[in-house]
Amino acid sequence: GAVVSQHPSRVICKSGTSVKIECRSLDFQATTMFWYRQFPKQSLMLMATSNEGSKATYEQGVEKDKFLINHASLTLSTLTVTSAHPEDSSFYICSARVPGRNEQFFGPGTRLTVL
């Protein structure tokens, strides 16, 4: 159990376009999911907490109008990078906590390259 999937695994796009990344909990319901970003040789940085049925909570310095998060169901959260720029190129990873358990489980990540 505790499987989290992400789609797509890799995306290359032109500067100025928007990219949508999906995060799904496959065998459990997640009222809360988390979105992280990881630049090369750096650790994961939390971007936002996605709450089912309500607005996401963004970390300081993360632009909510640029990184749109929608958590419309108990098994799906989406992150849309709007008007992507080369500096948005990164590894985006989502996670979810299984209800009743302490740990978080991560999706396989999405590698975004903006040309």
Next chain:
Amino acid sequence: RKEVEQDPGPFNVPEGATVAFNCTYSNSASQSFFWYRQDCRKEPKLLMSVYSSGNEDGRFTAQLNRASQYISLLIRDSKLSDSATYLCVVRPGGNEKLTFGTGTRLTIIP
């Protein structure tokens, strides 16, 4: 001071050796502690939770010292497949958010 600090390494260790990693955290109210491993260009995967009494899972032993705000991971009889980056992760009390250390890179040498 960083919230979670780790020695970035790299640690280059011969196969079969024992290796230990340390981690310190700044928030004394932290309640949950974990070790994750991350392979190159992959997502973090839970290795083990860390409990106050210390816990062991096969070749891996984790310990927590709340007074010193210190967490450790010991790997015995290291295997080539143990090569990875090991992330010390802390969750502050009353908060689901995780705080990651920068990771310690381990390479097991044949």
